[in-house]
Amino acid sequence: MPLLEVRNLKVYYDLPQGTVKAVDGVSFSLEKGEILGVAGESGSGKSTLAHSIIGLVKPPGRVVDGEIIFEGRNLLELSEEELREIRGKDITMVFQDPNTYLNPVLRIGIQVGEVYEAHLGIEPRKAIDKVVDLLRKVRLTDPERRVESYPHELSGGMKQRVMISMAIALKPKLIILDEPTSALDVTIQAEIMELLMEMRDELGAAMIFISHDLELLGQVSDRLMIMYGGRLVEIGETEEIFRDPLHPYTEALINAIKYVRKEELPTLEGEPPSLLKPPPGCRFHPRCPKRMDRCSLVEPGEYMVGGRRVSCLLYEEEGDA
Amino acid sequence: MPEPLIKAENIKKYFPVKKGLIGGTEYVRAVDDVSLEIGEETITALVGESGSGKTTLGRIMAGIWMPTSGRVLYRGIDIHRDGMKREVRHRIQMIFQNPDSSLNPRMKILDILGEAITEAEPGIKKDELIERATKLLEEVNLHPDHLYKYPHELSGGEKQRVAIARAIALEPEFIVADEPVSALDISIRAQIINLLARIQREHGIAILYIAHDLRTVWNISDYVAVMYLGKIMEYGPTEEVFKNTGHPYTATLLSTAPLLPEEFRKHSLKPIGEPPSLINPPKGCRFHTRCPLAREECREVDMKLIEIGREHYTACPFWR
Structure with a gap:
């Protein structure tokens, strides 16, 4: 049994302008002692995902659907008191800004x-x-x-x-780290990372490590999950993803962290999607260099390719849904 | 190097801080005797962590702040003493990290650009102004619709593109860009860096690119200056500094970048502890309290920059 299993989680925010689907049907699991890196840009839903696991989604946010099974118990069905018991003891969190x-x-x-x-x-x-x-x-x-x-x-x-x-x-059995070093200088960041890895080895705790810094996640995570516009786009072994990214968005992110001297940097045109009015079909299609006609019409399912799960119509044939 | 476009000479900037209720005044030595030259049409990266003084030095070189002592010469003109004459003021522009604080929220983009355009050309006709503003937006790859937003x-x-358009409206020769992409998402950063590089080439502008992100520094800069606690630790052509690193502090910075091409990852140095205070910076080499290779002499000797290669200087006499 995995330590944590998140199934079809949906977290929405009700705003005057409409409903923001911050996390929209995300599933993944985490083994004991494993480090899962979660990468994504602002608005990808990665922080909302983290907060929802420890029951910190506050109105106007609400968990609309899904299950969060931790050691066999669905955290979404626990009382606030039962949850408090787990939070801070079995599941803890380190935030980006300690001042808060x-x-x-x-x-x-x-x-x-x-x-x-x-x-x-x-x-x-x-x-x-x-x-x-x-x-x-x-x-x-x-x-x-x-x-x-x-x-x-x-x-x-x-x-x-x-x-x-x-x-x-x-x-704790699970530590959720939400951009724990993003506000720090690089040399301090390196020290904090070293400390975190030491603590992991000592405690054997699993970690969900959220960051926009793919280079950092590449160093520390066993598996990697990439999010875009509230959806999972790809999840798999970190090394495999770095070697051969399947989703065009993952590929763009990996290209963006390469060192290129005095040449145009590879770019991804356009801007991240609005979560109030996400694009139809695949949320990445307006920016995708490999888009096909169908991409704006059909929402991609999640397909297994090797050990990886990827949400892109390119793999519809190849993978098993 | 040919005669530099901009020359900062022995710049010091001390900020006073009150010491308790009765104790006198102490000084934060944000920049402490720094000289830096920037050649025409070159990009110099100024790298350092928070508290290194890089932003302070950048603002002084942009003419926004006065130095406590020292001077900045633009083509031989002291930009601070000669009251920043109009023609000098136009030739030097600045782009900030956060466009939200540099773009007036109550002004439409047309008016933001219009301000700069009329500054360069007072009395310009309205239709000409719109035409110029449209061209500026085109240059930064923004649709003309944005004029009325x-x-x-x-x-x-997009806001950072507008900030760049405004900066080039005055046809500057020198732009100080202070962490222009740090606040942006990864997929957007590359767009802005490519834009800066193109603008620099097409307009022949010199740029002081202030950053802590080695990836963009490696991509666009011709020269790198590495600052630590108000002092320059190393300066040289970018490839030299990355390949034949001349200072342990630079090496610790490079050690934090795991994806740096293999040939530049010769060092694996980690600094010790936390950066010291700027109020009482360490004597001798500023970096000695955190330097993994520090020796006895480093506590005493005030380090001067020494030449170790063509245009390549380091403040560490013991490294290599």
Whole structure:
């Protein structure tokens, strides 16, 4: 049994202008200890997908359809209380901007300690030794002093280490990372990535790693899922996707991260689709260099090609739906 | 290098910060004695992480900010002291990372471009102005319909195209482009980079391209200057800097780019810890506190740029 199975998930936002279909029928599964990279541009639905797994979709957003099965239980059918039990313990999340989640007027030691209080009933002040150990584990320099610090006294990289410490405190089975290093400088980003991979090896936790940075995902993920306009376009082994991308959109993304000297960079014309009024047929067809007449008429199914699932009419014959 | 178009000489920019309630004033040394020359029709990339001073230096070279000391010469004219004469002001333009803050949200694109066009040619007739604005949009591959739209009706990439059109309206010789694609989606970035490269070629413009993304730097720049904590660590022709890297800091940056072609991935260096404060930057080499190869001398000696190849300079005497 996979650790997590998402089936036909649909998350919509009801806005005055209409319904935004942010995630529109996405299915995938995740094994224990596996790292799944989720790549996509803004508006692809990748962040909404992440938030929906831990029940953080807030109105006007709503889960319209689908199942999120975690260790055999459908998270969408749990009460808020049952969900809270899982969230922060078995499933944790690290966000792009730690400032949104760290309380500016609470000392770091207290905030991190709250994780122990919420799930183990240990008072934060009594958990201080545990917190110091934890901060040492994420290699925050001078942890004894840092528990007394306020968030603003820490750099962006240090704050992200604090977030990671909270995410790993209770040895979760799944960590969802939403652009955890995108706001950081490249050298700091490299250190945080190293730390995350170390934590994965130590805890054996599975990860869903969301990023627009395909180069980064290529380094860390076992499997890769590409999203476009709220839909899955391709999912498979990372190495295979890099070697031979099947979907024209995946191909364009892989081309976009190559180094080209003093020549025109390969481009993808046009702009990502509006999710209020997505194009008919395949959502990528207006920008697709390989589009056929049918692409604007028929919604592609998902076809298995080798070990990969791809949503493109080019593979309709070849693959099994 | 032939006589440069733009020459920054010993630029310092210190920002005062109050030290507690009673303590006096301290200074953030954003740019600390930097010289940089940019030749005609060349693209120089200015690379560095946040706090390196690259944006500050860019704004000073664009004439937007005054340096604390030092001067910027455009064809021999001090752009700050001579009050930025009109003809100089027109020759130097800037493109910002976030077009939302540089395009007035209450103005139609026609008026945004019109402002620049009338600045260059006061008293231009309305129909001529529309014709010029239409041509400018064509140059940046935007449909003339966009003239009558407001910035919020445009996508991020389209807004950046408008910003480029406005910059070239004044027929500049030098453009400072501060992270012009960092806020854009990957599939849009390449479009804008290609556009910048074409505009540069067709108009013979020199560009200071401020960026942290090595992929676009590798693609369009002729020269690279690498900044760290207000100082230039390395400068040289792009291929030289990538192939015969002259500074450990540059090597740590290159080490973060796994897809860089094999021949440039000779180094695998990781910096140590967090960047220090700009208020009390480390003595000696600014990078020594994070340099994996630092020696005793690095704490003491104030590093000067030394020539290690044709037009290639490094601030590290010990590397290689």
